Amino acid sequence: MTDSMTPLERTLTAIGQKEPDRVPLFLLTTMHGAKELNMSIREYFSKAEHVVRGQEILQKKYESDCYYGFFYASAEVEAWGGDVVYIGDGPPNAGRPIITSPHDIPSIDVPEVASCKNLEKITGCLKGLAEKSAGTIPIVGVVMSPFSVPVMQMGFEQYLDLMQYEPDLFWQLMKKNQQFCADWANTQLEAGANAICYFDPVSSPTCIPPDLYRKTGMVVAKETIARIKGPTATHLASGRSMAIIDDLATTGTAIVGTSALEDIGEVKKACNRRLTVLGNLNAIEMRRWTPAIAEAKVKETIARAGPGGGFILSDNHGEIPWQVPDSVLLAIGRAVKKYGTYPLDTK
Amino acid sequence: MEQALLSVDRVKAGRIVKESCSASSPFTCLETLVVPALEEIGRRWENGDVALSQVYMSGRICEEIVDAMLPPGDPRRVDQPKMAIAVLEDHHGLGKRIVISVLRAGGYEVTDYGLGISADDLAKKAISDNVRILLISSLMLPAALHAKDAIAQIRKVRPDTRVIVGGAPFNFDTNLWKEVGADAMGKTASDTLALVRGMAAEVQP
DSSP, X not given: OOOOSOHHHHHHHHHTTSOOSBOOEEOOOSTHHHXXXXXXXXXXXXXXXHHHHHHHXXXXXXTOSOEEOOOOTHHHHHHTTOOEEEETTEEEEEOSOSOOSGXXXXXXXXXXXXXXXXXXXHHHHHHHHHHHHTTSSOEEEEEXXXXXXXXXXXXXXXXXXXXXXXXXXXXXXXXXXXXXXXXXXHHHHHHTOSEEEEEOGGGSTTTSOHHXXXXXXXXXXXXXXXXXXXXXXXXXXXXXXXXXXXXXXXXXXXXXXXXXXXXXXXXXXXXXXSSEEEEEEOTTGGGGOOHHHHHHHHHHHHHHHOTTSOEEEEESSSSOOTTSOHHHHHHHHHHHHHHOBSSOOOO | OHHHHHTTOHHHHHHHHHHHOOTTOHHHHIIIIIHHHHHHHHHHHHTTSSOHHHHHHHHHHHHHHHHHHSOTTOTTSBOOSOEEEEEXXXXXXXXXXXXXXXXXXXXXXXXXXXXXXOHHHHHHHHHHTTOSEEEEEOSSHHHHHHHHHHHHHHHHHOTTOEEEEESHHHHHSXXXXXXXXXXXXXXXXXXXXXXXXXXXXXXXO
């Protein structure tokens, strides 16, 4: 079967709550590019051109419907002066927290995106991907939400204590993080990203109760997303979403990334055409799937969330683990073509 | 008690304990009031009905209450067998902190090996300290997979060491704990407390 739409047309039609030629697939591979170029993960992420080449190969190979300009989450903490710890078989991780006491918060300077050397390779990558795309393949940029990045800036435990016991310092940190986040998102849009994935796992009801979200993460999201000059997708990075769908729909975001712990059909129903649903293949389990299991999971997910558009098939976390084999990723791509062509066969 | 904990009401939780428990029998208080409340909160987290922040705060409050009744070092604390906990390879320590709080609220002492420890160093420490029950927490999949190396090294020297693993990768792939060679997986901190109780009765001090 031949695709009649470009990946960008397919994605925009799905986000417009209509059925495109087939279900868009956002296979969010990052580190797999290093395998393709026969490099270590560290070497791969050291230069923009590596990631441009890697994304080009991966998009063609798995027939994914986007370029993913995401390097690794800890790049933002690196911009704030933190360390990045490289490992051989996983994403570079944040080192020790940069905020060791809440009382450091008032004196922390917000980094200027334009002067962050480590972010230059990411904007360089987005520029390279924009040339390759030539307006046919959506390019996804990524920010950590101002509300979730403190988990890396100061540690989750200390951050929960801050939220609970030091509201003034909490809001001071939010203001600083919002400034950086909006600046970083807009820099990526200027470099060529078509949309920004706003990673916000702490807002998930998995991490904080919905009533606390409404007083904190939702307020931060509304203010921040309003400052981002392009479309955004909120990804809860494996966290649940159902209890805050109505709230998420008011933040200005267009898409919600859902958890494998939820029924994606129910999430889509709750979204009620206000948000597009992205998800929710289990990225951790995927490592030991067979191609047959991958096909069955894709078929089931499309059957639950595909009808009517408003759905993009993806993993539930926003990053496919290094350990997931090619055979499974190729099977996912094949299965989308087999079961995701509209009109769907819902028998 | 559960409601007081979920709403982070330290004063109310403390009052409930004071009114319900006799100072002379702190373990009865743990068994009948504190642990059941934490177990129910753990079950509700597993079902998606309460949030991690509530589990964390509940554990902290209960730990403080129990520390007041049974100060650290109190001979009545269940300090045998030797237990230790670590976060393998990264600096995400919330899961470890919650487990320590819940174990302490359950009357146990646990040695904290900290964050960012390598599989080799964890194995060396656990062997040299003759740890009988080792708890390994991980947030990232690679770290969870590397638990296998630590467990294999420990088992070579001390085959009867019990290992409980926990953290997001294990919750998203419920077969992973078997693959890494652990004896059990703690889906929640209170689940881990129940596992520790079962194992404590079996292992040699």
